[in-house]
Amino acid sequence: MNRLARWKVPIISGALILVSFAMNANGVLPFGQWWMGDASFALGDLFMIAAAAVAGYKILANAIRALGAKVIGIDLLVSIAALGALAIGNFWEAAAVTFLFSVGHALETATLNKTRSALAELVAVAPDTALVLRDGSQQEVPAASVRSGETVLVAHGAKVPVDGLVISGTAALDEASITGESIPVDKSAGDSVFAGTISRGGFIQVKATGIGADTTLARIIHRVEEAQDAKARTQAFFDRFSRWYTPGIILLAAVAGVLTQDLVLALTLLVIGCPGALVISIPVAIVAGIGRAARNGILIKGGEFLETSAKITAVAVDKTGTLTEGHPQLTDVVVLDPSLKRQEVLDWAAAAEAGSQHPLAKPIIEAGRAPLGIPQITTVPGMGLEAQLDGRRILVGNLPLLDEYGVQTRRGEARAAAETLAADGKTPMVIALDGAAIGVLAVADALREDAAAMVQQLHSAGVKVLMLTGDTPLVAQAIGRRVGIDEVHASLLPEDKLQAVAAMQRAGHTVAMVGDGINDAPALATADIGVAMGAAGSGVAVETADIALMGDNLLRLPQAITLAKRTVSIMRQNIVIALATVALLLAGVFAGGVTMAIGMLVHELSVLVVIANAMRLLRDTGSRRAPAAAKQPVALAG
Template sequence: MNRRQHSWWRGPWGVPTGSGALILLAFGVARVLGSDAVSNVFMVAAALVAGVPIAVKAVRALTAKVISIDLLVSVAAAGAIVIGEYWEAAAVTFLFAVGHALEARTMNKTRSALAELVAVAPDVAVVLRDGEQVEVPAAAVRTGETVLVKNGAKVPVDGEVVAGSGALDEASITGESMPAEKVEGDLVYAGTVSRGGFLQVRATGVGADTTLARIIHRVEEAQDAKAKTQAFIDRFSTWYTPGIMALALVVGLVTGDVVLALTLLVIGCPGALVISIPVAVVAGIGRAAKDGILIKGGEFLESSARIDVVAVDKTGTLTEGRPYLTDVVVLDPALDRAQVLTWAAAAEAGSEHPLARPVLAAAVAEGVGTPGLPEVTEPVPGKGIVAVVGGRRILVGNAALLAVEGVADTVGAALTAHRLAAAGRTPMIVAVDGAVAGVVAVADQVREDAAEMVRRLHAAGVKKVVMLTGDAPLVADAIGAVTGVDEVRAGLLPEDKLDAVRELQAQGHTVAMVGDGVNDAPALATADVGVAMGAAGSAVAVETADIALMGDNLLRLPEAIGLAKRTVSVMRQNITVALVTVTLLLAGVFTGGVTMAIGMLVHEVSVLVVIANAMRLLRRRDDTTPRAQAPQKAPTAPVELATR
């Protein structure tokens, strides 16, 4: 026997194949030789081949104080042999063994997403050591080493591109089918595949510390975690199984019909009911993982199907999170644009605030030099910054800063700032030596798919999309108008976002909070479902979020909710099929129309129906929400990133 044949017989199909062969042999002997005695020997052998593994499982369950379905079948098969119903015993055990094999095969197939993730994990890496290229196991790469990624090779580590350029297929991490261009400074992830170019990557995550390893770990946990419905079914079967045994015993004693009692044991097996939930959960989570949607477990899959309110953070979620300078308004006739930008950049050179970076970047891009670092830098929380550069006192901030510093606004700076804020920008008034020079404005860009995400959320059954932001109301309202969110709550601190989520829950809503997994941690933890955006590379998000969208694609959110609704629908359909089948079979037994073998056959067919129904979840859908019309590109209105 070769290795492949040996593997077959040791696999899930070995037992039913052996039992089925003996049953065919028994029928052949009866037909050819006309010997019922020899035929019965083969039937008993077939029952033993299929029944012994079932009995072993039943005994193991009993040692754990669990009365399992296997015990029902074992008792029924043994009783059938005792009373001389050899064909019934063989048929019941054979069909049950086939059911087990189909269940094992299906569960393996539904776990295919995990198997594919494991398969893409790289085995080797080419690193530069002492100036030479050395091939080592991927797990042997040390943090900080330079790894070479050539065309067609898998990236063996998480890291940062330090030289070269190329295109990487990141489908295993983000679910995106289009290769992503990578240049110096970009991040790359283990398990992605080079589709062209040559990259030198400084390793920042190796072995178990890579994003791919964390995804595999999370999917393993998620597929083993039980949904609430599954836990209920398990508790139900714990009482149901001994109940059926007691019913069979009572019926046997009352009627004196042992065959009827044994038939009840077989017919009452809730196999389809027990498998109905886990097979759907595993299939749903596996499909999501293939699409770059990481769901923590069955409980959150069920919760996601009930979401009717989605609360979203703004920066990095509805917006791109990359601010840039949008406006330089000159208000002092003696100055020009370059001079206003120069003074603003000179003051911001000593600031660590996020708004400083786009001002400095614009100054460099426009070739505007600064006099150097400020001699004095004094942040004024909530108002701006005061700096002394070359002996000149510079203010950069809001109208309240001018009032505090006693600077008169004689040129309409406050009105200009108000107009810019209403357009979705973050204005900063610039004053030099007590006189207003102008206003600069910084903005973030609304994501092109933000409005489409909101539309699809509504189509998926979400009643309300709420934006929670710490930004000024004028800016927040501008973003709300562009993206189509139903409600805007602005000027919120992290604890205010937490209170907002609790308020929505108190109104009876099932709330999903979407954020970056760090700044919005309190609200994410309190929401019924916490969703981390763009979680690839973020260990915190992958480990703590209920759902992590591994790519930076907003449309994954309605896709996740749509998939959750489909999965819960499949669960309900499976439970209905299982309960209706058992009810009809029990009725058929009492009316005399269902035998033990027929009952087990129908029972196994119901298991197949449940399995096939769950496997529909493995099919890829390009859009899990209905589309009323072709998507329209959302206006890319600029957005305030942060306030001082």
């Protein structure tokens, strides 16, 4: 609905009211007799009746449709009050009630659209056209018609029309629409790009991997649409409450009319009892809160999860890829078997890790020489792996893995070396060959620069922080001390992480779990809120996580919790405003002085107040990053 159409009914109705006042003020002669009695009315009264009809016809039609669906709503209360006012010859009250209600509805629509502005902004950044290489030439085509695998050209100032991989060129892309980060990100060959991002400099060729509804931006828009329409538990309660409240107001008005023999009092009670502010108080806050979060690159699944997030008292974080960068580097090689050289130990480790998808495998494989054959690998959860190659058995993992396979030769030396490396914050991995330990490798990762700041901000919000990791206690404790973790739980298998989360819940905590969704899947499912980091590259995370942080900015987590707390606080404020308004108007009616017109005016003002209060959530309270700090190598295991 455009702006003019939205205000058409209030404008016409208001004009008719003004004409009526002008005619009556000029003493226009009586026009006829009112059908219920002998009172004459002026020609101007016809314009007042017309004003009520213009403003009230849609209200009455909505009330009839609602009754057809067995719903007694606000429109019915206003319709009964207006018709009753007309029946007793109170034309001004009928016109005023319907006119003010229509004005309020137009204002509500305008301001509610404002609360959905974040979604409108997301839709607006979706590109309409794409420049592709097709049939040996550059062609401009609709973005939706780009085919998977085609090469798309993105010049300076252009929007990226697809999700894809850069195949040549360099550019700085503004990814604010996806991750919420305002600083452009440099992209070159091999990097991922997302539809809706904008080139701030450079020229790149992109191979399309996600098009149309399969882009990250399309998934975000779909997710935000669903989330803004999803009801919170409090909203569901008040929806049930309003189904009983509105008929209750009708009954109260009827009883008051019978007992007092005052029809005007009964009709006034109908008007001031309208629960409009109460009905809208919660959904408008949810829409604004989820919209604000989406602008910051935080996707919240719906009102229920927003409410739950406001209650979070403990956050459990994985270490690898969450507190650390997730890019391990080989730092040490300790040779235990004097008959072997350093490179030979590396080669055996690389042979065992060949084909492994574990984050630790990559630096080891790169440092070693490729095996001559393909190993048969058996993964031992939480311990490491066993590989069979050319009749030799290779073990790569932690000390419990040696116990699992009964390895005793040089086990004491392996323990001493592993503990020394772990005390330095590195992840040790023992290598065993045919039942004997032959060496210990150490891998370290860089601690994220905002990890400590995230923990500090969570503490400021009254949230306890735990680390759940499969790494050794010495390594985990070293990292925990660096970032200020409250509790460190180490050497955990996936089911152990689940038990740790469940234990926190039994202790009375509302727990959020931040993880990669693979080893942490059981814990993520058990937690009250599952949080996915860096979800921009994962369609599954966008669709399934309770909260999806689109970028890798750890500070988005405390921001999400703080925003949830603000949203719930505003929801409660709105409920108080709505209930207090109804209570004060009721008192005013029985004390005298509150008419139907005044009641409707105050009612509509209260609706606008709760909307304006919710719109405060749209203001950006600042999304600060931690100051850059020197990256320190830390261990990486899980």
